[in-house]
Each structure stands twice: as structure tokens, then as C-alpha cells.
Amino acid sequence: MTARVADVEVSLDHWIGGERVPSDERFEDVSPIDERVIGEVAAGGADEARRAVDAALSAFETWGRTSPAERAAALHRVADGVEARIPELAAVETEDNGALLRSHLRGVMPRVVHNFRFFADWLLQLRHEDFDTRGHRNHVSWDPAGVAVLITPWNAPLMLETWKVAPALAAGDTVVLKPAEWSPLTASLLADVAAEAGLPPGVLNVVQGVGEEAGAALVSDPRVARISFTGSVPTARAIAARAAANLVPVSFELGGKSPLVVFGDADMDLAVGLAVEQYDNAGQVCLAGTRLLVEASVHDRFVAQLLDRIAALRQGDPRDPATDVGPQVTRAHLERVDGFVRRAVADGATVLAGGGPNTELGGLYYRPTLIADAPEGSEILTEEVFGPVLTVQSFDSEEQGVAMANATRFGLAATVVTSDDARAERVAAGLVAGTVWVNCFFVRDLRAPFGGSKESGVGREGGNWSFDFYCDVKNSVFAPSGQGRT
Ligand code: NAD
Numbered sequence: 001m002t003a004r005v006a007d008v009e010v011s012l013d014h015w016i017g018g019e020r021v022p023s024d025e026r027f028e029d030v031s032p033i034d035e036r037v038i039g040e041v042a043a044g045g046a047d048e049a050r051r052a053v054d055a056a057l058s059a060f061e062t063w064g065r066t067s068p069a070e071r072a073a074a075l076h077r078v079a080d081g082v083e084a085r086i087p088e089l090a091a092v093e094t095e096d097n098g099a100l101l102r103s104h105l106r107g108v109m110p111r112v113v114h115n116f117r118f119f120a121d122w123l124l125q126l127r128h129e130d131f132d133t134r135g136h137r138n139h140v141s142w143d144p145a146g147v148a149v150l151i152t153p154w155n156a157p158l159m160l161e162t163w164k165v166a167p168a169l170a171a172g173d174t175v176v177l178k179p180a181e182w183s184p185l186t187a188s189l190l191a192d193v194a195a196e197a198g199l200p201p202g203v204l205n206v207v208q209g210v211g212e213e214a215g216a217a218l219v220s221d222p223r224v225a226r227i228s229f230t231g232s233v234p235t236a237r238a239i240a241a242r243a244a245a246n247l248v249p250v251s252f253e254l255g256g257k258s259p260l261v262v263f264g265d266a267d268m269d270l271a272v273g274l275a276v277e278q279y280d281n282a283g284q285v286c287l288a289g290t291r292l293l294v295e296a297s298v299h300d301r302f303v304a305q306l307l308d309r310i311a312a313l314r315q316g317d318p319r320d321p322a323t324d325v326g327p328q329v330t331r332a333h334l335e336r337v338d339g340f341v342r343r344a345v346a347d348g349a350t351v352l353a354g355g356g357p358n359t360e361l362g363g364l365y366y367r368p369t370l371i372a373d374a375p376e377g378s379e380i381l382t383e384e385v386f387g388p389v390l391t392v393q394s395f396d397s398e399e400q401g402v403a404m405a406n407a408t409r410f411g412l413a414a415t416v417v418t419s420d421d422a423r424a425e426r427v428a429a430g431l432v433a434g435t436v437w438v439n440c441f442f443v444r445d446l447r448a449p450f451g452g453s454k455e456s457g458v459g460r461e462g463g464n465w466s467f468d469f470y471c472d473v474k475n476s477v478f479a480p481s482g483q484g485r486t
Contacts, residue, residue: 003039006091012041015191017055018201032098032327032364041184044209049217052205056147056174059202064144064172072120077197079116097183098327100318112162118446119166135480142471144172146225149218153231154183155284164228167466176205178215184208222246251469252458255384256412259405260289264297266417274441276309279368283388287413292392299394310353327364334364337387344380402430411453
């Protein structure tokens with residue numbers, strides 16, 4: 001079964017062993033732009049999961065033995081295919097998850113291409129110096145591990161999928177990808193691209209379906225060698241329990257409640273600009289610095305400037321290049337976001353901007369919201385909202401600012417704005433987070449480790465860290481030549 005989405009024909013079936021596979025069960029894929037049903041997507045379960053792992057295992061026998069040069073060439077062909085289809089992929093992604101078309105065209109899809117090219121090239125220069133133990137040579141190699149199950153969320157579907165698919169394939173693993181049921185379409189197009197690029201059947205498989213069924217079946221299969229998951233903390237706990245039963249290594253990239261710490265010496269235009277960026281993707285960004293912590297001396301000036309910038313944000317159809325803030329992904333998610341704001345107000349917080357759905361636009365559009373005066377320890381300061389909702393608090397000293405920034409069970413990212421270089425170093429060192437940005441935001445280099453501290457994740461991916469995870473790293477020790485002869 002297919003659907004025509006933004007003038008692109010998209011298969012709504014699974015892609016297993018190089019074939020389109022339907023399911024009797026199907027689920028509705030709804031566009032966040034106007035809540036229309038895009039199509040009925042195949043809902044996989046235990047059978048489809050088993051079949052996909054069968055296909056991936058059988059393909060591993062050959063793919064796991066291909067040379068790094070062959071794998072790198074295959075990944076570059078996939079990158080070429082993605083590059084040639086950027087406008088189509090961008091348009092379909094926007095229909096499917098409601099994120100801005102202009103971001104998909106300019107940033108997200110080029111980054112998908114880069115994911116493939118980067119890990120193809122990194123594979124070719126993976127090295128570890130051999131070292132000597134009393135004349136014996138230690139040689140470290142990154143051997144393929146087997147079948148990798150990759151489970152991903154809806155907020156940046158193809159980008160987050162390929163950030164795992166590319167290194168897993170580069171490592172020589174074969175892949176079963178389970179995209180989020182709220183944004184299944186570009187993963188299906190990726191399967192087409194991979195097939196056109198000549199990836200052998202079974203090397204990349206896509207199982208569509210609901211997390212608790214398709215996802216749970218995949219992560220329970222004892223034949224799986226690696227599980228990499230991006231999503232929420234509760235789902236990670238469910239996956240961890242199943243993975244633990246089979247002792248399968250996991251990599252988890254989870255939620256956040258990241259601080260954006262503005263010191264009195266900060267460039268105020270920069271600080272306010274960085275704060276307003278946190279509404280990107282309608283706030284549905286794991287890394288977003290949603291807790292604005294501002295030194296008391298500049299708090300009022302910062303808030304006044306930020307309110308002006310919020311008022312200037314244009315909300316609307318994500319296909320319109322003039323739009324800054326699009327819709328929430330589903331009605332249930334919009335209601336969840338609104339629930340957080342209502343409870344914050346009931347707890348005594350003040351809404352400085354927004355505070356509810358955009359009634360002029362209707363649908364799934366939620367107004368960019370700024371909340372002040374939230375009581376210490378209240379839900380709005382501690383739980384991830386994952387919508388266009390920021391809180392602002394003030395602090396009196398560097399020590400207090402750092403303590404407030406760290407006062408969360410999450411540790412995904414933190415942003416610091418200061419013009420004092422010595423302070424920047426001290427504060428960056430004191431923050432507990434996988435990534436700290438100083439006077440910038442979202443600068444990502446695929447060579448760098450990426451992941452979260454505390455409940456924001458388990459492990460790191462990126463550069464060598466991705467290969468450490470997706471490979472079976474092996475040390476071979478060779479006695480001096482001649483010593484084995486009898
Ligand atoms: P989610 O946990 O609800 O779903 C993520 C994926 O897990 C989906 O594909 C879903 O089908 C699947 N799933 C659900 N239950 C499952 C189960 N029992 N077994 C196996 N798979 C299951 O998360 P979401 O709502 O799609 O995404 C939002 C969350 O993701 C937020 O918390 C956000 O911060 C986080 N996120 C983190 C990063 C990061 O890099 N750290 C990036 C993006 C999003």
C-alpha cells in the first residue's frame with residue numbers, strides 16, 4: 001500500500017529482506033499541519049519483528065565480511081541518493097511531523113547526507129596504534145557485532161534515524177530500524193534510496209508499528225547484538241529491562257530539562273537570541289534549553305527583550321517559509337503540553353507570554369510560552385515538557401547559577417552566556433551535561449561524543465564512540481614471529 005504525500009509516492013508497508021511486506025493490522029498516520037489522515041501504515045508485531053531479524057541475520061553473513069572500503073562506497077551511494085531527493089524528503093517529513101520545511105531543506109536533510117558521508121569516511125580512518133607487551137604485538141580491531149535494532153522518535157525522524165543507521169552499517173552491522181509511529185514516512189523512503197543505491201537485501205530493514213508492539217518485539221529478540229534508542233525515559237526503562245534479559249548492550253539518548261544560564265556580563269542580544277531559538281521545532285527538541293536562568297542584575301532587561309522577540313515570532317503552516325513556529329506533533333501531545341502549563345499556573349506560576357493553544361489558528365498550534373515565578377521544585381521546573389514552553393528564574397551568584405542548572409535528574413545539555421572567558425571555563429567544568437555550549441547553541445560535530453548524563457542517557461555516540469558501540473572491539477595479541485614454531 002502506498003500514499004501520495006506532497007506529490008511523492010511513499011510505501012506504507014514494511015521493508016524486510018529487500019521486499020515490501022504488508023501487515024493485516026494498520027495504524028493511521030496523521031499530519032500535524034491539519035490533522036488529516038495521510039495513510040494507513042502497516043503495524044508490525046512479533047511476526048514482522050522476527051522476520052526482520054531473520055533477514056538481518058542472514059544478510060550479516062555477507063555484509064559483516066565486506067571490506068571497509070566496500071561499505072564506505074555503499075554509504076556514499078546512499079548519501080548520493082538522499083542528496084538527489086532532498087526536496088522530496090523535506091516535503092514528506094514536513095507533512096508527517098509538522099517541522100518547518102525551510103529547516104528540513106536547509107539544515108536537516110543536508111545533515112542526513114552528512115551522516116552517511118561522515119561515518120563512511122570515519123570508518124576508513126579508524127585506527128588504534130598497535131602496542132607492545134614484552135615483544136608481543138597488541139592489535140585492536142573494530143569487528144562487526146551483528147544485528148542492530150534502532151528505535152527512534154518523531155521530532156527529527158530521518159536525521160536521528162540516519163545518525164544511527166549510518167554508523168551501524170559502516171561498522172558492518174545489519175539494521176532493523178523502527179521509526180516512530182507518528183512519523184513513519186521518511187524511513188520508508190530511506191529504504192527505497194538504500195535499495196536504489198544497491199544495498200543488499202536484509203542489510204537495512206524497516207519495521208513500522210507501534211512502540212509497545214513492534215518495538216517491544218524487536219528489543220526482546222535474543223539474536224539482536226545492539227540496541228540503540230532515542231526517545232523518552234519511561235520507554236528507555238522498558239527497553240532496558242528487555243535488553244537486560246538478553247545482556248544486549250544498549251545506547252540511550254533520552255530527554256532533557258536543559259538550562260540556559262545568562263550571566264550579568266553576557267552580550268544581551270546574543271543571550272536573548274539564544275533564548276528565542278529554544279522555540280525552534282515548536283519546542284520539540286531534546287536539547288532545548290528550556291530553563292532560562294538569568295543573573296538577577298540583568299533579569300528584567302533580559303525578560304523585556306525576550307518578550308519583544310516572542311511577540312515577533314510568526315506561528316503557522318510549517319510549509320510557509322515565513323513561519324517560525326509550527327504545530328505540535330499530535331493532539332495528545334498538544335494536550336500534554338497544555339496540561340503542564342495549566343498545572344504550573346495552578347502551582348502559582350505566572351504566564352508572561354502565550355499560555356495556551358493558538359485559538360486563531362486552531363489545530364495543533366500552541367503559542368510560544370514563557371513562564372515566571374514557578375515555585376522551586378515544581379513540575380514545570382523539573383519535568384520535560386517537549387513543547388514551546390520556557391521558564392525563567394533568576395540567580396544571585398555564579399555558584400547559585402551552577403547549582404540551579406544542575407538541580408535536575410536530567411543532564412543532556414547546558415548553554416552558558418557570558419563574556420568572561422575564565423568564568424566560561426569554570427562554569428562549563430561545573431555543569432553536569434553531555435554537551436555544554438558557551439555563547440552558542442546546537443553546534444554539533446559528528447566527531448564529538450554525544451549523549452546525556454544522569455537520566456538523559458546511557459553511553460555516547462559520534463566519531464569513535466559510535467564504532468565502539470556498534471562494533472565488537474577486539475584485541476589480538478601476536479607473539480614475536482617465530483615463537484609459535486615447534
Ligand atoms: P517515545 O519514548 O515515546 O518513543 C520513541 C520510540 O520508542 C518510538 O519509535 C516508539 O514507537 C518506541 N517505543 C515506545 N514504546 C516502546 C517499547 N515498549 N519498546 C520499544 N520501543 C518502544 O519518545 P517520543 O515521544 O517519540 O520522543 C520524545 C522523547 O525523545 C523526548 O523525551 C525527547 O527528549 C527524546 N529525544 C531525545 C533525543 C536525544 O538525542 N537525546 C533526541 C530526540 C528526542
